[in-house]
Amino acid sequence: MEGSGLITLDAAAVRAGLDYPGCIGMVREAMKTLSAGVTLQLPRSIIDLGGGRLFGQMPGALAGDDLFGAKLVSVFPEPERPSIRRHRGLVVLFDPVDGRPVCVADAEEITHIRTAAATAVATDALARRDVRNLLLIGTGSQTRTHLKALPLVRDFQHILIWGRDTEKAAGLAADAARQGLPVSAVTDLPSAVADAEVICTLTGASQPVLLGEWLRPGVHVNLVGSSVPGPVEVDGELVRRCRYIVDSRANALVAAAEFLAARQAGLVDDQHIVAEIGEVLLGRVTGRRDDTDITAYKSLGHAVQDLAAAAHLYRRSLER
Template sequence: MSRYFSAAEVDAGLDYPSLINTLSEAFRRRGEAMPLRQSYDVGTVASPGHLLTMPAWERGKALGVKLVTVFPENGASDLPAVSSLYVLFDGATGRPRAMIDGEALTNRRTAAASALASQYLSRPDSRTLLLIGTGRLASYLPAAHSVVRPIEAVLVWGRNAQRAQRLADTLEHQGLKAKPAADLTEALSVADIVSCATTSREPLIAGQHLRPGTHLDLVGAFTPEMRESDDDAVCRSRVFVDTYEGAFKEAGDLLRPIAAGRWEASMICGDLHQLTSGMKSGRHSQQEITLFKSVGAAIEDLAAANLLVRD
């Protein structure tokens, strides 16, 4: 008998230390290459909409698929533009095991993947986290990063100052020392880790303002048209990705400087499989700038769902 896991149950059932370790093992094993997400136009002229599918499987053990709908005009009716549901099946019988709130699962596994990358790429003494973005995903990132690094201060920057203040207050209630940042350039000058979770189509992070030793965690932009960093930020960094396949298809932060002739795909230093398996090394020095570009991978959803739905 399958059951439904609410957002609250997802948050309660997936503690970050366990989830980070689970994702590490999933990326280390890797297994079969998973299909990239597929998008289908399911809307009308009056109400445009898209259906996205993200399947993954571990033969004989588990399989699942995340279903995501994107209806941009929902804001006019005070409804969220994005809705999602994850369905987990038994890998041996094909029987459904669970339905899971897709947004909570996505936010939590995305934050955990960022923290996993940070273990290899940020400086071990990183204490100041700059959070760029004020949406739901942004609210998950500081707690995850705090599991792997001794974060003492969180600076929150957003285009809307009131939303930045509200998110900082929320993080304070979670036990994190947080405050809004009025000036992004000034905040970049003191940040050890910069975690960016937006859907921006124009660069927010200018490479010229990054100080040596910074780690960039770019998790928001997930289409070729979106980007959170400029060409200089990419060119100054040692760049890592969650998966090569996803990055080459969807990461505007990397595809745009490639198209401009400023950077090459061959300059990617590794992915999470190579980092977790020891095939590639992470940070080499205290002074270098590292960049992790995540667009999301179905293997993360499956690993998180399996951890949540324990027999």
């Protein structure tokens, strides 16, 4: 709805207006312009409210004289499932001419969609062209969105879901299969990893669930679930073995938990970060050198990804 020149977009409006193919294209450009220095963002700042509760602020400005703003998000544990943390918040946009706030959009829904879109962009840039087997580790909302985004960039013939909650994994697989996707649930994670050519970690795990020794040559891994120092989904051996590519070098050096743990253990140093994904997309750095490389993409989330998605929704609202 619109009032006093301020457009507000709730979760339903975000879902209706932000399609996956369009969001993949927007995220790809946001990653390129950030690495090119055209768009601007500051490192995220996080206030620890205690009890596992966090409040994050992520400001940024889109390319040129475009919209600017910030993502404001709370990350709170769910009372009935303390290991699962839910992100809620707002993306706020300001007009670049007179500084008016012009749009407020639901950040949780934008985050769900654009995170999966960013994984799809990285997979398209880093995974082998002939991959057919996808493994999703986790059973939360990001698993559902990645099921929608990743088949848009590769023709997967087999999609496996593994989760600590086997019933939930089976339910997700059944839902996806009813929608025509070749999805099934698995309980033997090492065996699933051995067969996988693209893997996504989408968990709330605090300790590694995916080990580097399990990986086959040529696999691509997307590390998505952990976005703050501390909880790690994968071990240091995985970080050591892979060509480690990030969405933001500045953010990764302070917030990529598995990288920080591997660095503290003496397995890697800061130069182990090969590139930002935007540098790969711009052709400045080679992501995958050959079919035997193990590549990994660390997703922490760009503020400019959220701003680009919100700007797209805002302009579509103005057109209507």
